[in-house]
Amino acid sequence: MAVRDNLPQWPVEAAFDCISGRWKPLIIWCIGYDKLRYSDIKTSLVPISPHILSRQLKSLENDGLIIRIQYQEVPLRVEYHLTPAGLELLPILGYLCGWASVHLPSRVSSPVRKNCRRFFCQQNSENFSVCSSAENIL
Amino acid sequence: MAVRDNLPQWPVEAAFDCISGRWKPLIIWCIGYDKLRYSDIKTSLVPISPHILSRQLKSLENDGLIIRIQYQEVPLRVEYHLTPAGLELLPILGYLCGWASVHLPSRVSSPVRKNCRRFFCQQNSENFSVCSSAENIL
DNA sequence: CTGTATCCCGTCCGATACTG
DNA sequence: CAGTATCGGACGGGATACAG
Numbered sequence: 001m002a003v004r005d006n007l008p009q010w011p012v013e014a015a016f017d018c019i020s021g022r023w024k025p026l027i028i029w030c031i032g033y034d035k036l037r038y039s040d041i042k043t044s045l046v047p048i049s050p051h052i053l054s055r056q057l058k059s060l061e062n063d064g065l066i067i068r069i070q071y072q073e074v075p076l077r078v079e080y081h082l083t084p085a086g087l088e089l090l091p092i093l094g095y096l097c098g099w100a101s102v103h104l105p106s107r108v109s110s111p112v113r114k115n116c117r118r119f120f121c122q123q124n125s126e127n128f129s130v131c132s133s134a135e136n137i138l
Numbered sequence: 139m140a141v142r143d144n145l146p147q148w149p150v151e152a153a154f155d156c157i158s159g160r161w162k163p164l165i166i167w168c169i170g171y172d173k174l175r176y177s178d179i180k181t182s183l184v185p186i187s188p189h190i191l192s193r194q195l196k197s198l199e200n201d202g203l204i205i206r207i208q209y210q211e212v213p214l215r216v217e218y219h220l221t222p223a224g225l226e227l228l229p230i231l232g233y234l235c236g237w238a239s240v241h242l243p244s245r246v247s248s249p250v251r252k253n254c255r256r257f258f259c260q261q262n263s264e265n266f267s268v269c270s271s272a273e274n275i276l
Numbered sequence: 277c278t279g280t281a282t283c284c285c286g287t288c289c290g291a292t293a294c295t296g
Numbered sequence: 297c298a299g300t301a302t303c304g305g306a307c308g309g310g311a312t313a314c315a316g
Contacts, residue, residue, distance in 0.1 A: 004160075004309095007247035011238035012163050012231055014245040020158040022142075022289065025150050038298050049290060054299055064241070075297040076296085085241040092237060093150055095230045100149035103202070103223035107152040109145035160309060176278055187310060192279055213277045214316085 018063040019089065023048055023056050028065060028086055029093055035069075035081040065089065156201040157227065161186055161194050166203060166224055167231055173207075173219040203227065 008014045019025055023045055030036065030044045042053055057080065060066045065086035071077040082090075100108070146152045157163055161183055168174065168182045180191055195218065198204045203224035209215040220228075238246070 007245060009247055010164060011235045011242070011246050012167065014242045015234040015238040016158060016163060017245070018242065020154060025154060026148060029150065042298090047290095049292090050299060051291085051301085052289065055288090070298095073297095076299090078298060085237075088237055088241070092230065092233045095233065096153040097149045099223075099226055099230060100153040103226070104149070104152045104156065107145060107155070108149050109147055180278095185310095187312085188279060189281085189311085190309060193308090208278090211277095214279085216278060 018060075018065060021056055021059065023052065024060060025093055025096075027053075027056060027060060028082065028089055031066065031080055031082055031086075032090065033082075033087070035079040038078050038080070041080065060086075156198075156203060159194055159197070161190065162198060163231055163234075165191075165194060165198060166220065166227055169204065169218055169220055169224075170228065171220075171225070173217040176216050176218070179218065198224075 004013075004017075008017060019028070026045055027041060030041060036044075038053070038057075041057075042048060042050065045053070057066065057068070061068055064083055066080050066082055069079045069081070071079070142151075142155075146155060157166070164183055165179060168179060174182075176191070176195075179195075180186060180188065183191070195204065195206070199206050202221055204218050204220055207217045207219070209217070
């Protein structure tokens with residue numbers, strides 16, 4: 001998130017230290033409740049470069065949000081899944097998705113991606129009813 | 139949040155474009171339901187420099203999260219308060235605060251600030267029970 | 277009181293090429 | 297398949313001094 005010599009003073013700062021980054025929220029979201037391989041994440045986040053993806057994955061792993069499992073196979077197989085901490089972040093990201101869909105619709109390029117479903121959207125349809133519609137992408 | 143030529147593809151990206159920044163979540167939080175003067179925010183976020191505060195306030199204003207009201211008095215008085223969009227962000231920041239208090243306690247420096255109350259903490263005490271305790275800071 | 281003007285610096289993103 | 301090496305370049309944070 002930012003430049004800071006010492007530990008953050010407020011919890012929310014610590015949270016943003018972990019999850020703010022060009023691709024981090026999207027990585028967390030697209031892993032979701034599944035286990036995803038490196039290449040799956042890469043193709044989900046189309047324009048990302050392998051270098052960047054690797055670095056963000058490593059950072060998320062260091063912060064305890066995802067877990068990396070490597071299988072000794074040929075070809076190599078590596079799977080990522082969320083830790084409990086990462087899983088508990090999913091609904092919060094859903095709230096942010098709903099908030100943005102309501103308050104920043106003009107700042108999202110692809111209309112079909114302006115909305116999101118998944119479980120939090122149903123949970124919160126009274127607040128962000130637009131969320132309960134068609135598309136899925138965060 | 140990051141370098142991007144075009145509009146974000148996903149709502150959550152748009153959200154992070156608005157709220158990720160070294161001080162932005164804290165500014166939103168400390169304004170809360172009040173109206174705060176420039177100097178009030180400045181003294182709330184102790185080590186912030188006037189330059190940085192000014193820039194982050196302007197960015198938040200451009201993104202429609204806060205409103206700046208200038209009174210033609212001597213000395214000059216300027217008040218900031220949240221827009222409806224900014225207000226709806228408060229509970230989400232509260233969730234993040236609770237999440238970090240639970241999952242990143244060791245990454246917050248001041249123990250007395252590890253918890254948060256305010257309305258969302260009571261709302262969510264089943265999930266983040268640590269939140270319903272003493273201290274207030276986000 | 278409420279900012280702005282400069283300048284510096286670290287960090288992060290990104291492209292490209294290459295490797296176990 | 298799952299990354300790493302190297303090198304830029306842009307952006308955002310920060311310090312200090314100054315202004316309306």
